[in-house]
Amino acid sequence: MSAAARPLLLTMGDAAGIGPELLVRAAQAGLTDGVVAVADPAVLRRAAALCTTPGGLPPRLAQIDHPSELAQVPPGCLAVCGPAGLPDGLATLPWGRVDARAGAAAARCVQAAVGWALQGDAAGLVTAPLHKEALAAAGVPYPGHTEMLQALATPPGGAMPPVRMMLANDELRVVLVTIHLALRRAIEAVTFDAVLQTLRITQQAARTWPLPVPGRPRIAVAGLNPHAGEGGLFGDEEQTIIAPAIAAARAEGLDVHGPFPPDTVFMRARHAPGHPGDFDVVVAMTHDHGLIPVKYLGVEHGVNVTLGLPLVRTSPDHGTAFDIAGQGVADVRSLAAALRMARQLVGAGQPAA
Amino acid sequence: MSAAARPLLLTMGDAAGIGPELLVRAAQAGLTDGVVAVADPAVLRRAAALCTTPGGLPPRLAQIDHPSELAQVPPGCLAVCGPAGLPDGLATLPWGRVDARAGAAAARCVQAAVGWALQGDAAGLVTAPLHKEALAAAGVPYPGHTEMLQALATPPGGAMPPVRMMLANDELRVVLVTIHLALRRAIEAVTFDAVLQTLRITQQAARTWPLPVPGRPRIAVAGLNPHAGEGGLFGDEEQTIIAPAIAAARAEGLDVHGPFPPDTVFMRARHAPGHPGDFDVVVAMTHDHGLIPVKYLGVEHGVNVTLGLPLVRTSPDHGTAFDIAGQGVADVRSLAAALRMARQLVGAGQPAA
Numbered sequence: 001m002s003a004a005a006r007p008l009l010l011t012m013g014d015a016a017g018i019g020p021e022l023l024v025r026a027a028q029a030g031l032t033d034g035v036v037a038v039a040d041p042a043v044l045r046r047a048a049a050l051c052t053t054p055g056g057l058p059p060r061l062a063q064i065d066h067p068s069e070l071a072q073v074p075p076g077c078l079a080v081c082g083p084a085g086l087p088d089g090l091a092t093l094p095w096g097r098v099d100a101r102a103g104a105a106a107a108r109c110v111q112a113a114v115g116w117a118l119q120g121d122a123a124g125l126v127t128a129p130l131h132k133e134a135l136a137a138a139g140v141p142y143p144g145h146t147e148m149l150q151a152l153a154t155p156p157g158g159a160m161p162p163v164r165m166m167l168a169n170d171e172l173r174v175v176l177v178t179i180h181l182a183l184r185r186a187i188e189a190v191t192f193d194a195v196l197q198t199l200r201i202t203q204q205a206a207r208t209w210p211l212p213v214p215g216r217p218r219i220a221v222a223g224l225n226p227h228a229g230e231g232g233l234f235g236d237e238e239q240t241i242i243a244p245a246i247a248a249a250r251a252e253g254l255d256v257h258g259p260f261p262p263d264t265v266f267m268r269a270r271h272a273p274g275h276p277g278d279f280d281v282v283v284a285m286t287h288d289h290g291l292i293p294v295k296y297l298g299v300e301h302g303v304n305v306t307l308g309l310p311l312v313r314t315s316p317d318h319g320t321a322f323d324i325a326g327q328g329v330a331d332v333r334s335l336a337a338a339l340r341m342a343r344q345l346v347g348a349g350q351p352a353a
Numbered sequence: 354m355s356a357a358a359r360p361l362l363l364t365m366g367d368a369a370g371i372g373p374e375l376l377v378r379a380a381q382a383g384l385t386d387g388v389v390a391v392a393d394p395a396v397l398r399r400a401a402a403l404c405t406t407p408g409g410l411p412p413r414l415a416q417i418d419h420p421s422e423l424a425q426v427p428p429g430c431l432a433v434c435g436p437a438g439l440p441d442g443l444a445t446l447p448w449g450r451v452d453a454r455a456g457a458a459a460a461r462c463v464q465a466a467v468g469w470a471l472q473g474d475a476a477g478l479v480t481a482p483l484h485k486e487a488l489a490a491a492g493v494p495y496p497g498h499t500e501m502l503q504a505l506a507t508p509p510g511g512a513m514p515p516v517r518m519m520l521a522n523d524e525l526r527v528v529l530v531t532i533h534l535a536l537r538r539a540i541e542a543v544t545f546d547a548v549l550q551t552l553r554i555t556q557q558a559a560r561t562w563p564l565p566v567p568g569r570p571r572i573a574v575a576g577l578n579p580h581a582g583e584g585g586l587f588g589d590e591e592q593t594i595i596a597p598a599i600a601a602a603r604a605e606g607l608d609v610h611g612p613f614p615p616d617t618v619f620m621r622a623r624h625a626p627g628h629p630g631d632f633d634v635v636v637a638m639t640h641d642h643g644l645i646p647v648k649y650l651g652v653e654h655g656v657n658v659t660l661g662l663p664l665v666r667t668s669p670d671h672g673t674a675f676d677i678a679g680q681g682v683a684d685v686r687s688l689a690a691a692l693r694m695a696r697q698l699v700g701a702g703q704p705a706a
Contacts, residue, residue: 182588183578184540225536226640235535263644267651287579291616292645298620 012039017320019128083112095326103134124312163308208347221258365392366481370673436465448679456487477665561700574611
């Protein structure tokens with residue numbers, strides 16, 4: 001199958017969270033063409049009931065046994081593929097509570113989806129939110145999606161692939177060198193190797209992106225210090241670490257620029273009507289240097305993308321929202337953006353690199 | 354004179370930079386009602402010639418000896434007040450070169466303007482950019498505007514007033530706890546005293562701002578670490594330093610909230626059509642946490658404001674631009690924003706606090 005013809009797999013996440021109702025909402029909004037939900041069918045039926053207006057017809061679900069059967073699903077139906085081995089009783093779990101069965105089911109759906117994607121039966125993954133405590137309660141040995149995906153993508157006897165988090169919206173793509181570390185520890189984690197690896201992962205991932213020059217992203221690197229150190233006056237990490245890593249990446253043929261002052265590089269990279277960005281992606285040293293600009297215009301547009309895996313994976317930029325799960329009020333916009341971004345990043349409609 | 358009736362003083366900055374032509378451009382754009390240029394008249398005449406279209410009439414200048422004479426200036430004329438003691442020959446200096454005479458003149462204009470403002474003859478200052486090397490060449494003992502203003506505002510025998518930098522545009526006001534320090538040194542400079550002092554300076558400065566509740570700014574404080582430390586998991590400065598400083602400020606009656614995750618607080622505070630911000634001003638711990646969001650939508654809208662002085666002072670968010678000085682192509686938008694912001698901050702048209 002060509003990349004464009006293969007389905008995207010959309011995992012249901014935690015059955016007690018807003019994931020299942022978001023899947024149904026996305027189908028109702030007409031966003032699931034070419035998408036197979038990897039989910040417990042009963043859980044989706046419960047969510048469909050939740051999303052049915054009084055007197056209206058429930059959204060239509062079509063159960064299939066393998067993603068390759070998507071072509072047999074009638075238009076307007078959400079294709080649902082329930083992996084073998086899901087726990088019983090998921091559709092009767094109370095909303096908004098940590099439950100080991102929900103954790104086990106969420107993990108099982110991700111595991112099955114990764115298996116299909118790695119076999120070439122899917123173009124990529126979009127993952128609805130899971131709950132870290134439910135995963136732990138189920139004895140799943142990974143704290144979250146990213147670690148699970150890394151482990152599942154590790155070839156037998158091979159090394160775990162290094163990954164990086166990208167947050168993206170229609171204006172900006174930002175890849176982070178460091179993420180969930182205290183700022184003073186993040187500074188220590190900004191090393192030559194970490195920066196160079198981030199640049200290589202970004203280049204590799206961008207092969208399928210829609211870019212002005214396909215396969216050749218214009219990468220900007222934000223510095224760590226104010227004014228990118230102002231020639232060493234406000235810190236020397238730009239001179240001793242970041243610039244050498246950029247030079248090494250350029251020697252490998254990458255189109256990398258910087259380090260630039262953090263306070264203006266995102267503005268320069270911003271793609272907006274009448275404002276074509278100077279760069280296709282920005283590499284940021286810290287969590288907040290990178291995420292402040294992506295989130296500034298609204299979190300509902302942000303999509304989380306894991307780079308470095310042998311498959312495309314996007315997710316909405318929010319959690320299970322246990323406080324509102326089961327009320328049918330969850331906002332589908334971030335999942336919609338994640339589906340749209342996944343379609344872009346798998347290169348559907350793009351010439352092969 | 355009431356605050357609304359007193360003029361704003363607009364200093365010319367470095368005579369070899371883009372300051373003089375920006376003053377003329379602002380007058381041509383009709384932005385200098387109620388404004389007195391504190392400048393060498395010959396320098397402004399040279400700039401006016403530069404900004405005159407072929408066959409057109411040059412912008413009209415009206416020389417006065419004291420800001421209080423503004424009322425006698427005909428409409429459509431830019432009032433120019435040349436302080437005593439300016440060096441000779443300023444209007445024949447080459448454009449775009451560091452010159453001690455330009456440095457001395459820029460300092461003299463600021464000094465005179467501060468004197469008038471402190472005597473109550475002006476509502477506030479808008480400063481065109483000066484050049485730090487020219488100041489140094491003139492033997493001026495201050496590296497830039499901020500330090501000069503602090504010194505000029507120090508009462509005889511009194512202590513220098515602590516100041517903070519605010520960067521603002523129509524959507525966002527951000528006050529910085531630390532500015533031009535290496536990031537690892539900035540973390541050390543985030544102390545209880547520094548945060549509390551920033552909150553007090555912000556409250557004091559906001560007395561004249563146009564706010565939903567006059568005199569009572571809703572202040573949000575951004576944390577230092579990702580997720581504001583996630584309960585101590587990613588750093589403890591929020592728990593040991595920032596939250597206690599917020600508590601102390603609240604005990605003094607300030608309407609302060611946080612610490613919030615840096616990546617979402619600016620989005621929450623953003624004032625845009627259909628998006629009323631949750632807060633009136635955000636206090637940020639580091640230069641780039643604060644300036645990335647203010648600059649994201651374009652530097653031409655950003656205004657630099659010095660808080661903590663006994664006078665309002667704004668400036669455009671750019672330098673002398675020696676590379677384009679004298680060509681008549683300088684962009685007046687940031688100075689226009691600085692004039693607009695100064696009018697807002699002096700409380701013109703607002704009820705007295």
